[in-house]
Amino acid sequence: MHIVRKVTDNLYWIGANDHRLTLFENIHPIPEGVSYNSYLLLDKKAVMFDTVDWDGCRQMMENLEFVLDGRELDTVVVNHWEPDHAASLQVVLNRYPKAEIISTEKGFMLMKQFGFHADGHKTITVKEGDKTCFGEHTVTYLEAPMVHWPEAMVTLDLTNGALFSADAFGSFKALDGKLFNDEVDYDRDWIDSNRRYLTNIVGKYGPHIRKLLNKAAPVLDQIKFICPLHGLVWRNNLDYLLDKYTHWASYEPEVKGVMIVYASMYGNTEQAAQAIAAKLAEEGIRNVSLFDVSSTHVSYLIAEVFRVSHVILASCTYNLGIFPPMLNFLEDMKALNVQNRVFALIENGSWAIRSGDLMYRFLDEEMKTITVLNERVTVASHLGENQEEDLGLLADAVADSLRG
Numbered sequence: 357m358h359i360v361r362k363v364t365d366n367l368y369w370i371g372a373n374d375h376r377l378t379l380f381e382n383i384h385p386i387p388e389g390v391s392y393n394s395y396l397l398l399d400k401k402a403v404m405f406d407t408v409d410w411d412g413c414r415q416m417m418e419n420l421e422f423v424l425d426g427r428e429l430d431t432v433v434v435n436h437w438e439p440d441h442a443a444s445l446q447v448v449l450n451r452y453p454k455a456e457i458i459s460t461e462k463g464f465m466l467m468k469q470f471g472f473h474a475d476g477h478k479t480i481t482v483k484e485g486d487k488t489c490f491g492e493h494t495v496t497y498l499e500a501p502m503v504h505w506p507e508a509m510v511t512l513d514l515t516n517g518a519l520f521s522a523d524a525f526g527s528f529k530a531l532d533g534k535l536f537n538d539e540v541d542y543d544r545d546w547i548d549s550n551r552r553y554l555t556n557i558v559g560k561y562g563p564h565i566r567k568l569l570n571k572a573a574p575v576l577d578q579i580k581f582i583c584p585l586h587g588l589v590w591r592n593n594l595d596y597l598l599d600k601y602t603h604w605a606s607y608e609p610e611v612k613g614v615m616i617v618y619a620s621m622y623g624n625t626e627q628a629a630q631a632i633a634a635k636l637a638e639e640g641i642r643n644v645s646l647f648d649v650s651s652t653h654v655s656y657l658i659a660e661v662f663r664v665s666h667v668i669l670a671s672c673t674y675n676l677g678i679f680p681p682m683l684n685f686l687e688d689m690k691a692l693n694v695q696n697r698v699f700a701l702i703e704n705g706s707w708a709i710r711s712g713d714l715m716y717r718f719l720d721e722e723m724k725t726i727t728v729l730n731e732r733v734t735v736a737s738h739l740g741e742n743q744e745e746d747l748g749l750l751a752d753a754v755a756d757s758l759r760g
């Protein structure tokens with residue numbers, strides 16, 4: 357049975373939802389699933405934009421055959437060759453032997469590397485600014501290297517304003533019948549999935565995203581639909597989405613707020629984290645979140661650190677080092693280019709307290725444009741009643757920095 361949504365005249369969403377995959381890229385939990393978006397344009401030529409992962413292949417093929425309604429498929433534009441989008445291409449090519457393939461030079465290199473058999477299919481290599489006319493619709497291509505692979509491009513339909521944006525503007529979370537941003541409560545139900553996808557999948561490539569946004573700027577008024585390869589199609593309020601992307605890609609916090617992340621075996625460092633959270637609340641700071649680094653998947657921590665301006669790290673010492681899950685969080689922040697944030701530290705240990713100095717050194721030497729506040733709380737095994745003042749000084753320093 358087909359499950360198809362019409363995007364606009366002659367343009368259809370023919371993708372699939374996946375609720376069975378538990379880990380995206382075998383690393384990021386996706387408890388709300390994910391969608392693989394594929395699109396079909398019926399012009400003089402029937403043109404498909406990207407395919408889907410293996411798991412969605414059967415659904416996509418039923419959708420494709422339904423919309424084609426007996427027509428041949430003439431063209432497949434492959435914007436991105438990552439297997440969650442291109443895996444099903446071989447099935448499409450086998451079923452439609454006359455289909456030609458449009459992609460970039462690097463894209464065709466990956467096609468060969470991944471072992472696709474495209475013999476007999478015409479391949480058309482395009483580059484930035486090239487145009488292709490499919491009948492009434494003419495499209496143009498913008499190269500989008502490292503958003504999120506080197507071969508990636510986006511395709512703009514100059515006739516209907518649909519931007520096939522590849523992984524740019526993508527999101528975790530299955531569509532489950534909905535398609536457009538105005539069919540959901542985005543701020544309530546989607547933004548966290550969107551942020552977690554973007555920051556973890558392409559967070560490292562902020563400069564490349566900014567470059568793409570700059571390239572798109574002169575044609576922005578022509579863009580009527582943003583059609584990514586995962587998640588919602590945007591057909592209004594595009595400025596809102598672009599503003600979010602500008603923040604994420606520039607490593608600028610969305611809000612003034614504090615994230616407290618603690619690493620604790622027996623609960624003593626956790627208590628210090630709770631105590632500082634209470635102090636901040638007493639200081640009138642409202643936007644405070646608290647996470648156990650051991651039980652929170654690091655992708656959620658990364659999403660939150662992109663959202664807020666201030667971070668308090670509280671870690672016990674472990675074998676003269678930082679507690680391993682906390683070190684993993686630090687390394688992930690570095691890998692994803694987190695910058696322009698203010699940090700404060702709480703350390704704990706029973707005989708050689710090292711975690712504070714080590715976290716400071718990591719933030720100072722390994723990451724960019726990070727401020728670490730001087731005030732630090734040191735816990736020797738358990739927070740003493742006499743340390744109320746230390747906590748107060750740390751809370752004051754964070755609050756002052758936040759308000760300043």
Ligand SMILES: Cc1cc2nc3c(=O)[nH]c(=O)nc-3n(C[C@H](O)[C@H](O)[C@H](O)COP(=O)(O)O)c2cc1C
Binds near residue numbers: 675709737
């Ligand atoms: C395997 C292991 C290694 C540890 N290594 C250190 C260490 O190198 N230096 C230190 O001062 N404490 C060390 N500790 C002790 C804890 O850091 C300390 O008891 C701390 O107060 C625990 O805080 P928590 O209650 O938040 O887990 C270690 C504990 C364990 C279990």
